[in-house]
Amino acid sequence: MNRLSSKTAIITGxxxxxxxxxxxxxxxxxxKVVIAEINEDLGRQAEAALRAAGGEATFVRTDVSDSASVQALMARxxxxxxxxHILYNNASVFLNRQDGPVTELAEATWARVLAINLHSIFLCCKYGIPLMVKSGGGAVINTGSSASVMGIPGCDAYTATKGATVALTRSMAVEYGKQGIRVNCIYPAGIATEMVKASSLDDPSFDAAYFFRRAPLGRLGEPEEIANLAVFLASDESSYITGAILRADGGTTVTPIS
Ligand SMILES: NC(=O)c1ccc[n+]([C@@H]2O[C@H](COP(=O)([O-])OP(=O)(O)OC[C@H]3O[C@@H](n4cnc5c(N)ncnc54)[C@H](O)[C@@H]3O)[C@@H](O)[C@H]2O)c1
Known part of the structure; x- marks a missing residue:
């Protein structure tokens, strides 16, 4: 309790x-949490639930791929x-059946995935970090994926954004440390959310048993298991950690392929 008191956080998506x-x-x-979400219904429901639980939270409708929208988010x-103090770049899309191998990928899909998953981090950091510096420093948390570190078939646009997110985390950590900004990245895999349901579990061509159940912990993860790590990275408990790329995937990406 109170590991983040007196801090303001933006969480995208x-x-x-x-x-x-x-x-x-x-x-x-x-x-105090700003819910930067594109979906009006989801944003309002999240705000209501957080407030009902006694929290301080505000929904600000945001399209993280749009510069004017991100600038308005920071101003608000x-x-x-x-x-x-805390910028948690979490929003992304996985466009199942639209994303694919480069030779079959529409240019518009490639551009859309890069805009939402990667350009968004550039925009949120470009307009958020100056506010963080002005506020005395803080923590940026970026979100990678198993696709950041391994080749996964059928999602080359998503993979490109998640690999770049890891590289950008390292370079921003080097760039902004002296200004009191720590920049770290969590890369999850197999967390039980709508994204995984749509991208994997509901797709008959996806070998879920191979990908998830062979992992050392042998199960899907829960969103709360990522949230625990995000709290640590956002709080002063991780005050000497920057540039870290942290796996939170039940061991999926260390399991040898056989
Ligand atoms: N679930 C997993 O197993 C898993 C695995 C690897 C990486 N990740 C990453 O974790 C993060 C969260 O994933 P999730 O599973 O909770 O996904 P999700 O699809 O359940 O939630 C994503 C949220 O982002 C919002 N969003 C989409 N586009 C947006 C935009 N342009 N502006 C603002 N908000 C937008 C959506 O409306 C949604 O609320 C993503 O970065 C994802 O790539 C998840």
């Missing part, structure tokens, strides 16, 4: 899944809470 679990954990730890956050 916090309307459901891992982002929502992160928002719930952050408010439990005393943070400063107006609401006076600053920013």
């Amino acid at each position: 916090a309307g459901r899944g891992i982002g929502l679990a992160g928002a719930q954990a952050f408010v439990r730890e005393g943070a 956050t400063e107006q609401l809470y006076g600053g920013l």
Whole structure:
């Protein structure tokens, strides 16, 4: 409790899944949370649930791939809470059956996935980090994937964004450490959310038994298991950690392929 008191956090894509679990954990730890979500219904429901639980949270409808929208998010956050200490870049899309191998991938799909998953991190950091510096420093948490570190067939656009997210985490950690900004990355896999359901579990061509059940822990993870790590990275408990790329995947990506 109170590991994030007096901190203001923006969590992108916090309307459901891992982002929502992160928002719930952050408010439990005393943070003021801005839910930066594109889906109006999900955003409003998340805000209501967090407030009903006694938390301080505000939904600000945001398209993280759009510069004007991200700039408005930062301005609204400063107006609401006076600053920013934690920027959790969580929002992404996995466009099942549209994403694919490069030779079969529509240019528009490639551009859309890069805009939502990667350009968004550039925009949120470009306009969020100055506010964090002004607020005395803080923590950026980026979100990778098993696709950041291994080749997964059928999703080359998603994979490109998640690999770049890891590289950008390292370079931003080097760039902004002296200004009191720590930049780390969590890479999950096999977390029970709508994204995994749509991208894997509901897809008859996806070998879920191979991908998830062979993992050392032998099960899907829960969004709360990622939220616990995000709280740690957001809090002063991780004050000497920057540039870290942290696996949270039940061991999926260390399992040898046989
Ligand atoms: N679930 C997993 O197993 C898994 C595995 C690897 C990586 N990840 C990563 O974890 C993060 C969260 O995944 P999830 O499983 O909770 O996904 P999810 O699809 O359940 O939730 C994503 C949220 O982002 C929002 N969003 C989408 N586009 C947006 C935009 N342009 N602007 C603002 N919000 C937008 C959606 O509306 C949704 O609420 C993503 O970065 C994802 O790539 C998840």
